Amino acid sequence: MDIKQLRALLAVAETGSVTRAAEALHIVQPAVSRQLKLLEEDVGSALFERGRYGMELTEAGEILVEHARRALLELDRARAEIQPSDAQISGVVTIGLLSSTADLLAEPLLNEVKIRHPAVSLRISVGYAGHLRDWLESGEIDAALLYNPKATPTIQAQPLLDERLCVVGPPSSTLRPNRPRALADLASWPMILPSAPHGIRNLLEQACPGTGTKLNVVLETNAMSVQKQLVVRGHGFTILPSIAVIDDVARKQLRAAPLSDPELQRTIVLALPNTRRIAMAVKAVCSILVLEMKRAVERGDWPTARWIAE
Incomplete structure (x- = not known):
C-alpha cells in the first residue's frame, strides 16, 4: 500500500x-x-x-x-x-465552526488569513458542537469552536464569549426582542430542536428539570437550516443563539425573544487537541479567529454576546 x-x-x-x-x-x-x-x-x-x-x-x-x-x-x-525555520508560515489548516457562527466568521477569517499568511491553505468544516468535537478528537479538524466543554485529557479549551439563547418563531408569532420569555412559558409550544448530545439540546436538558418544564419536541433535526425553514413555515418554534437568526429577523422571516433563564446561555470556547502537536500554521489561524470574534462582539455584530477571554 x-x-x-x-x-x-x-x-x-x-x-x-x-x-x-x-x-x-x-x-x-x-x-x-x-x-x-x-x-x-x-x-x-x-x-x-x-x-x-x-x-x-x-x-x-x-x-x-x-x-x-x-x-x-x-x-x-x-x-x-518541513521547511526552513525562517520560511513563511504555511500548511493546511482545518477549522471547525459552529453552524450558528459560520456566516459571521468564515469570510473575515478567510480574508485575514489570505493577507497575513498567504501560504496557508484554509479549510472550514461546519457542524453542531457534537460533530465538531468528534472530528477534533479523530484528527479530521485541527481546531474548533465548541459550547461549554471543560478541558479534558484529550482537549484543551479556552473560553472566549458568553451568549444568551433566544426562542425563535414564525413571522406570525408574538415574540419580541424586548420581551424576554421564560423556559416554562414554552412547555406547550411545538418545538423543533437538535437531538442530544448536541450543545443547545444539552443545555435545555439540564435546565428543564430545574424549572419543572417538559418541552413538547415535535421534531429533531441536526441541520440548523432545516430548523429555521420549518419554523418559517409555521411548524413550530426553536431555540437558537441570536447570532444564528439576526439576518432572518432583520428580513422579518422570523421573530425572536431572549430567554430570561440565567442558565440558558452558552459559553463558546476555542478547542484544540491535547493528543497531537499543534502546528505553527494552526496557532496562527486560531489567533486570527479569536481576533475576528472579538472584533464582531465589539462592533455589535454579535448580539447578546459578552467577551470573556483575557
Missing part, C-alpha cells in the same frame, strides 16, 4: 469513475486501474462495485477511504511543516 494507490482510491471514490479520476490525477486510465487492483490485492477485498451511477464503494472500500483521507491529510500537514 502506497500513497499513489491511496490517492487513486480517493479520486475514484470522489468522482465515481476511473476515467474522471485519471483526469483529476493527470495520469492515464490504465494506471488508475492498476493502482486499484494492487490495493485490492493488498487488503484482500474488493473496494468498488459497478452501480447505476458508476463506481460505488463496497463496505471495505468505505472503511479504507475514511482512513486514507486522514492518512493523506496528515502527510500533507507534515510536508507543509
Whole structure:
C-alpha cells in the first residue's frame, strides 16, 4: 500500500469513475486501474462495485477511504511543516465552526488569513458542537469552536464569549426582542430542536428539570437550516443563539425573544487537541479567529454576546 494507490482510491471514490479520476490525477486510465487492483490485492477485498451511477464503494472500500483521507491529510500537514525555520508560515489548516457562527466568521477569517499568511491553505468544516468535537478528537479538524466543554485529557479549551439563547418563531408569532420569555412559558409550544448530545439540546436538558418544564419536541433535526425553514413555515418554534437568526429577523422571516433563564446561555470556547502537536500554521489561524470574534462582539455584530477571554 502506497500513497499513489491511496490517492487513486480517493479520486475514484470522489468522482465515481476511473476515467474522471485519471483526469483529476493527470495520469492515464490504465494506471488508475492498476493502482486499484494492487490495493485490492493488498487488503484482500474488493473496494468498488459497478452501480447505476458508476463506481460505488463496497463496505471495505468505505472503511479504507475514511482512513486514507486522514492518512493523506496528515502527510500533507507534515510536508507543509518541513521547511526552513525562517520560511513563511504555511500548511493546511482545518477549522471547525459552529453552524450558528459560520456566516459571521468564515469570510473575515478567510480574508485575514489570505493577507497575513498567504501560504496557508484554509479549510472550514461546519457542524453542531457534537460533530465538531468528534472530528477534533479523530484528527479530521485541527481546531474548533465548541459550547461549554471543560478541558479534558484529550482537549484543551479556552473560553472566549458568553451568549444568551433566544426562542425563535414564525413571522406570525408574538415574540419580541424586548420581551424576554421564560423556559416554562414554552412547555406547550411545538418545538423543533437538535437531538442530544448536541450543545443547545444539552443545555435545555439540564435546565428543564430545574424549572419543572417538559418541552413538547415535535421534531429533531441536526441541520440548523432545516430548523429555521420549518419554523418559517409555521411548524413550530426553536431555540437558537441570536447570532444564528439576526439576518432572518432583520428580513422579518422570523421573530425572536431572549430567554430570561440565567442558565440558558452558552459559553463558546476555542478547542484544540491535547493528543497531537499543534502546528505553527494552526496557532496562527486560531489567533486570527479569536481576533475576528472579538472584533464582531465589539462592533455589535454579535448580539447578546459578552467577551470573556483575557
